[in-house]
Structures are given as structure tokens and as C-alpha cells.
Amino acid sequence: METLTVSLGSRSYPIFIGSGISKDAEAFLPFLSMPKVAVVSNSVVAPLYLEKFKGTLRGAGVDVLDIVLPDGEKFKDWQTLNKIFDALVGTSCERSTTLIALGGGVVGDMTGFAAACYQRGAPFIQVPTTLLAQVDSSVGGKTAINHPLGKNMIGAFYQPKVVFADTDYLASLPQRELSAGLAEVIKYGLIRDLPFLDWIEANLSGLLEKDQSLLEHAILRSCVNKAEVVGADEKELGVRAILNLGHTFGHAIETGVGYGKWLHGEAVAAGTVMALELSRKLGWIDPVELERVKDLFQRAGLPTRGPDFGCARYLELMQHDKKVVNAKLRLVLLKKIGEAVLCDDVLLTDVSQAIDACIGCE
Amino acid sequence: METLTVSLGSRSYPIFIGSGISKDAEAFLPFLSMPKVAVVSNSVVAPLYLEKFKGTLRGAGVDVLDIVLPDGEKFKDWQTLNKIFDALVGTSCERSTTLIALGGGVVGDMTGFAAACYQRGAPFIQVPTTLLAQVDSSVGGKTAINHPLGKNMIGAFYQPKVVFADTDYLASLPQRELSAGLAEVIKYGLIRDLPFLDWIEANLSGLLEKDQSLLEHAILRSCVNKAEVVGADEKELGVRAILNLGHTFGHAIETGVGYGKWLHGEAVAAGTVMALELSRKLGWIDPVELERVKDLFQRAGLPTRGPDFGCARYLELMQHDKKVVNAKLRLVLLKKIGEAVLCDDVLLTDVSQAIDACIGCE
Numbered sequence: 001m002e003t004l005t006v007s008l009g010s011r012s013y014p015i016f017i018g019s020g021i022s023k024d025a026e027a028f029l030p031f032l033s034m035p036k037v038a039v040v041s042n043s044v045v046a047p048l049y050l051e052k053f054k055g056t057l058r059g060a061g062v063d064v065l066d067i068v069l070p071d072g073e074k075f076k077d078w079q080t081l082n083k084i085f086d087a088l089v090g091t092s093c094e095r096s097t098t099l100i101a102l103g104g105g106v107v108g109d110m111t112g113f114a115a116a117c118y119q120r121g122a123p124f125i126q127v128p129t130t131l132l133a134q135v136d137s138s139v140g141g142k143t144a145i146n147h148p149l150g151k152n153m154i155g156a157f158y159q160p161k162v163v164f165a166d167t168d169y170l171a172s173l174p175q176r177e178l179s180a181g182l183a184e185v186i187k188y189g190l191i192r193d194l195p196f197l198d199w200i201e202a203n204l205s206g207l208l209e210k211d212q213s214l215l216e217h218a219i220l221r222s223c224v225n226k227a228e229v230v231g232a233d234e235k236e237l238g239v240r241a242i243l244n245l246g247h248t249f250g251h252a253i254e255t256g257v258g259y260g261k262w263l264h265g266e267a268v269a270a271g272t273v274m275a276l277e278l279s280r281k282l283g284w285i286d287p288v289e290l291e292r293v294k295d296l297f298q299r300a301g302l303p304t305r306g307p308d309f310g311c312a313r314y315l316e317l318m319q320h321d322k323k324v325v326n327a328k329l330r331l332v333l334l335k336k337i338g339e340a341v342l343c344d345d346v347l348l349t350d351v352s353q354a355i356d357a358c359i360g361c362e
Numbered sequence: 363m364e365t366l367t368v369s370l371g372s373r374s375y376p377i378f379i380g381s382g383i384s385k386d387a388e389a390f391l392p393f394l395s396m397p398k399v400a401v402v403s404n405s406v407v408a409p410l411y412l413e414k415f416k417g418t419l420r421g422a423g424v425d426v427l428d429i430v431l432p433d434g435e436k437f438k439d440w441q442t443l444n445k446i447f448d449a450l451v452g453t454s455c456e457r458s459t460t461l462i463a464l465g466g467g468v469v470g471d472m473t474g475f476a477a478a479c480y481q482r483g484a485p486f487i488q489v490p491t492t493l494l495a496q497v498d499s500s501v502g503g504k505t506a507i508n509h510p511l512g513k514n515m516i517g518a519f520y521q522p523k524v525v526f527a528d529t530d531y532l533a534s535l536p537q538r539e540l541s542a543g544l545a546e547v548i549k550y551g552l553i554r555d556l557p558f559l560d561w562i563e564a565n566l567s568g569l570l571e572k573d574q575s576l577l578e579h580a581i582l583r584s585c586v587n588k589a590e591v592v593g594a595d596e597k598e599l600g601v602r603a604i605l606n607l608g609h610t611f612g613h614a615i616e617t618g619v620g621y622g623k624w625l626h627g628e629a630v631a632a633g634t635v636m637a638l639e640l641s642r643k644l645g646w647i648d649p650v651e652l653e654r655v656k657d658l659f660q661r662a663g664l665p666t667r668g669p670d671f672g673c674a675r676y677l678e679l680m681q682h683d684k685k686v687v688n689a690k691l692r693l694v695l696l697k698k699i700g701e702a703v704l705c706d707d708v709l710l711t712d713v714s715q716a717i718d719a720c721i722g723c724e
Contacts, residue, residue: 089512147448149451
């Protein structure tokens with residue numbers, strides 16, 4: 001088992017990474033303010049893992065309520081969030097009841113946001129079951145739901161008490177979702193950790209075959225990178241924005257095609273290629289480096305081109321993005337491979353050309 | 363004009379109190395991170411004050427979007443909150459757009475909660491137009507919406523950048539709402555400020571006649587008391603709970619009869635009598651003191667008895683309250699007049715008897 005800490009003063013918390021770590025109820029008890037929890041899961045994860053997880057906690061004397069949401073990004077909305085509130089209020093859950101997210105990024109984002117709002121703030125714990133959630137969304141306290149016009153527009157910065165990244169859950173993860181998670185793993189290499197990027201390239205086959213020790217290392221390095229960035233800038237006033245490489249383009253893809261059609265990681269991969277195409281246009285990276293990254297995404301089973309719903313629509317959707325400041329697009333680009341920069345003075349014509357170069361069939 | 367500060371470190375903010383203070387655009391500008399605001403109001407306040415308020419800001423070069431909500435506690439829900447988000451996202455408002463609440467407690471609570479959630483946190487300003495909002499709900503950062511089963515169950519602690527309590531708005535306030543505001547004013551005297559309680563008793567007639575300088579003093583003393591308590595315990599881990607005198611009973615009344623039938627201040631008055639009846643039963647205050655408070659409420663035009671939907675239903679509704687900890691009711695009672703205490707070991711039979719003594723016709 002690996003352990004690291006997200007350092008945020010009084011809101012600091014540990015991340016535990018390893019095989020079987022969520023099967024030990026004793027590991028949870030120190031983080032519960034009272035022996036009552038509400039486990040939030042979804043219709044895909046629940047049949048596989050919920051009963052066993054509840055049994056573990058109940059065996060340790062914890063009172064467990066469970067809440068099962070429909071699966072998928074398209075349910076990351078008010079209606080589904082309200083199901084959590086209805087269950088909590090309906091069973092008189094108190095402010096000190098701990099919410100536990102057992103699922104992927106959508107379950108984690110919604111459970112975290114529900115915890116942030118329930119009685120103005122209940123404790124919560126992340127037990128991510130997908131690679132994407134283990135390497136990215138479960139760490140750092142970004143919680144949210146989508147608005148029909150924009151992804152993650154309504155949410156809160158709200159940190160969990162602890163994250164248990166149990167690699168055993170990845171055994172049942174579909175290959176497509178494994179690939180989507182690798183998009184965020186690759187991202188850490190691109191923005192600030194060149195040795196990690198080299199390591200991913202060298203070990204990609206093993207990662208795709210779900211080699212446990214390789215996955216554990218990939219999760220650890222990803223979380224170390226994320227924890228360092230979040231520890232320096234919890235509320236994204238500055239450097240934290242580099243974690244959004246490919247995300248402004250990617251959110252436009254997700255919203256443009258309709259939530260849930262592209263996986264988040266797939267949209268991030270195609271969006272990252274757009275950001276790198278723009279970085280190339282600006283002369284910061286060269287064509288060979290761009291091809292290196294596209295090749296890596298392709299080997300990882302990820303798209304390198306976005307859907308063609310027109311460049312104008314991309315730009316319109318990107319205007320809704322949270323990274324817009326004073327009506328200027330703020331984009332994360334690469335100064336070089338392994339070093340991201342935040343740019344708010346990119347010409348719209350350059351952005352348009354980068355999009356045009358990366359959408360539709362080649 | 364009076365000025366005081368709510369001291370919360372980096373989240374500290376000023377409260378300005380006085381006649382006409384919201385008519386000076388220059389007073390707002392230092393608090394805006396960009397010259398764009400969304401003014402949230404309701405269908406009662408907007409026809410009276412919105413155009414003039416917008417004109418003031420526009421005259422100073424501020425881009426103003428307005429959002430008018432239906433009026434009343436029964437609209438303090440998800441559907442109405444979503445109208446705010448729809449307007450913000452639909453007009454591409456950024457994270458740095460300032461939300462301004464121009465209205466009473468419901469508008470303030472919803473605008474504050476929308477600001478807390480919009481893009482994970484946009485700045486907001488309170489311009490309370492009712493006495494209740496000026497003396498209580500606009501100060502301290504409690505924001506929320508109601509759940510069908512419990513009041514203010516979903517919300518956030520989220521502080522405004524500044525509060526402008528302009529006493530000119532009280533000119534159009536219906537007498538019933540003025541009385542409701544006085545319930546919270548009287549509360550401060552009861553829980554921690556005996557000299558203020560004496561002053562209210564001596565000046566009640568003038569307050570009911572809307573004497574500007576008396577109202578200004580009442581607002582100032584109320585805000586000073588609230589700011590001291592909130593500054594000591596922002597997130598209600600301890601002493602802040604005393605501000606909820608009468609509120610656990612009062613919320614049961616509001617939810618039990620249906621949101622909006624009783625004004626919040628009316629429910630708080632009747633709930634306070636229940637809390638004082640319980641304090642009397644415990645031997646902490648004597649019958650003469652109880653009568654003194656009931657007399658003051660009556661003179662202020664406030665109810666001193668709750669609706670009779672049965673004691674059992676009161677207890678059921680109180681179980682949903684946020685003040686429940688480890689399945690025990692936590693009630694604010696008076697050790698003596700002018701000194702509140704938090705009790706979590708009151709016998710349910712005593713609570714029942716206090717409710718029974720204070721509901722229905724006398």
C-alpha cells in the first residue's frame with residue numbers, strides 16, 4: 001500500500017493506494033465522526049461491489065444507508081442530486097453522517113457536492129472505482145454537477161476526509177474506461193513530469209493489461225502530481241489551472257455531442273491534441289513532439305481528433321467555460337513537453353485553426 | 363451612516379447601515395472584481411426598486427443583468443434556484459461576475475447559495491430590503507434552500523463581500539413583515555444583550571412607526587451582536603447555535619403549515635415562547651419573565667402560540683432539524699433573560715409539554 005497526503009492545512013487528508021484497502025473497515029473508522037454513513041453508488045458499480053462494501057462497514061458496527069444513482073455523465077444533474085438529498089433528509093441523516101462515494105468520477109463529483117451542501121456541509125470519503133477517478137477526480141476537492149449549457153458549472157470546492165484508491169476495483173473496469181483514465185495519467189506527464197511521461201510510454205502495454213503494480217505506480221505518481229498542485233492552489237486562482245490541459249476543448253466536445261456520448265477522458269485526449277496543435281502553431285513544441293503524444297494516445301486506445309460539429313460551435317461552447325476571464329479564453333498550452341503554461345492572449349483565429357486541424361476524419 | 367465589520371480573517375467584510383446608502387454607485391465599485399453584476403430580486407421588490415438600482419450601477423459603467431424570482435418562502439427551492447443558474451450560464455456570466463441580492467431573506471439566501479455554487483464560487487453582495495434580512499439573514503454567510511421535508515437543509519456557509527442595509531427600503535415594508543423582523547431583533551436581546559432588550563421595550567412604539575433613527579439603532583445593535591457571534595464561530599461548531607433561539611420549534615411550524623404561510627419571524631416568535639416555556643419548566647427563568655417576553659412579542663404584533671397540528675408532528679419535524687446530533691435534540695434555551703445556553707440533554711417529555719402548552723387557542 002502507498003500513502004500520500006494532500007496538504008491543505010486543517011483540510012489536509014491522506015490518499016491510500018493499493019489492492020484490497022477498502023475491504024478493511026478498521027481503516028475507515030478513524031475518519032467517521034459518528035458510526036453512520038450513506039454510501040452513494042450507481043447502477044453499474046452497485047451490483048458488483050455495494051453489498052460487500054456495506055457488509056464490511058456493518059461488520060464494524062457502522063449504520064449504513066445506501067443510495068444508488070443511475071449511471072453516466074448525463075445523470076450528473078439536479079434531478080439525480082436531489083435523489084441523494086431526498087434519501088438523506090428522508091432518513092433523518094444528521095450533519096455528522098459521512099457520505100461515501102463508491103464509484104467513478106460522476107458518483108464522486110455528485111456525492112462530494114451533495115456533502116458540501118447537505119446541512120451546509122457533511123463529511124465525505126472518496127472510494128473511487130475507476131482509473132480516472134483514482135488518478136484525478138477523487139483528489140483535490142472539485143465537486144460539481146453539469147448545467148445543460150456547460151459542464152461542471154454548478155459545484156463547490158469541498159475536500160474529502162480521505163481517499164481510498166483500491167486497485168482491486170479496476171479488475172472489472174471496461175477497457176474503454178481504462179483508456180479514458182490513462183488520458184489523465186498522460187496529462188500529468190505532459191504538464192509537469194517528463195520522467196513520468198517516459199515511464200508511461202515504456203509501460204503502456206502492461207498498464208493496458210492491468211498489471212497491478214504498474215497501475216499502482218501510475219496512480220501514485222498521478223496523485224503525487226495532483227496533490228502538489230492542489231496543495232499550492234486549492235481554489236484554482238493560479239497554477240491549478242494547468243491540470244485543465246485539454247479540458248476547455250474537451251468540455252466543448254462533451255457538451256457539444258451530449259453528455260455521456262464521449263467519456264471525459266476521451267474528450268480530454270482529443271482536447272489535449274487541440275491544445276498541443278495550438279502550442280505547435282505558436283512554435284513552442286515541434287511537430288515531432290506532437291506526433292509523439294498523438295501516437296501515445298492512439299496506443300492507449302484514445303481518440304486524437306474531435307467530432308466535427310463545426311468550429312463556430314466549439315468556440316461558442318468554450319465561451320461558457322469556467323476558464324473564461326474578462327471575456328478572454330484562458331487556455332492551458334505547453335511551453336514544451338513536460339511544462340504547461342496558462343495563456344489568456346491567444347488569438348481566436350489561431351484557436352479556430354487548431355480546432356479545424358483536429359476535427360472530423362483525417 | 364453606521365459601519366461595522368464581520369471579522370473572519372481573509373473573508374472579513376463591512377456592513378453599512380443608513381438611509382440611502384445603496385443609491386451611491388461609488389460605494390459598490392471597490393467591491394466588484396469586474397464591472398459586471400447580476401442583480402437578483404423578486405416580483406414584489408423589483409417593481410419598487412430594481413430599475414432605480416440598475417440605473418445607479420449602469421450610471422457608473424457597470425454591466426447589469428437582472429433576474430427576478432417569484433416572491434415567497436415557498437419558492438426557496440431547486441426550481442427557482444435553477445432560474446438563477448439558467449440566467450447566469452445563458453448569458454455567459456463568468457466566475458468573477460458579482461451576484462447582488464436585492465430583496466428579503468429568501469432572495470438573500472438563494473442568491474448567496476447560487477453564488478456559492480456558480481462555477482464553484484462567485485462573489486456576492488447583500489442589499490437586504492426587509493428588516494429581517496437587515497438584522498439577521500444578510501449577515502453571517504448562511505445560505506440555503508429548503509427541502510420539502512426540512513427548512514434550509516441544502517446550502518453553504520458563504521460570506522458576502524459587503525452588506526448594504528439601506529433603511530430607505532423599509533418605508534414600503536408591510537407592517538406584518540416589520541413585526542417579523544422585530545422577532546429577530548428581540549432575539550438578540552434575549553440571548554446575549556439585556557440592555558438592548560430594555561431599549562427595545564422602551565422604543566417599540568417608535569420602531570413600529572418606522573422611526574428611521576430608531577430602526578438604524580436597532581439594526582446596528584442586532585448586527586453588532588450577530589457579527590460578534592459569527593466572528594467567534596463562523597460554521598456553527600459551538601456558540602453560533604445560540605442565534606437559533608426559537609428556530610428549531612419555528613422551523614417545525616414553517617414546515618408543518620407549509621412554507622410561506624407563517625413568516626419566518628412569526629414562527630420564530632412562537633418558537634421562542636416554546637423555548638422559554640421549557641426554560642421556565644427547568645426552573646431557569648420565572649413565570650414573570652416569560653410573561654414579559656410574551657407581552658413584548660404581542661405588542662410587536664407577533665404570535666406567541668404555534669398552530670395545533672399535534673405535538674407528535676412537531677417532534678417529528680424537529681428530528682429533521684440540523685441541530686439534531688447523535689439523535690438528540692439540541693435546543694437553545696435561556697439560562698436567564700439575556701443569556702442563552704445550548705442543551706442536548708432535555709427530556710422529550712419536557713419538550714412535549716412545552717409544545718402542548720404553547721399551541722392552539724389559549
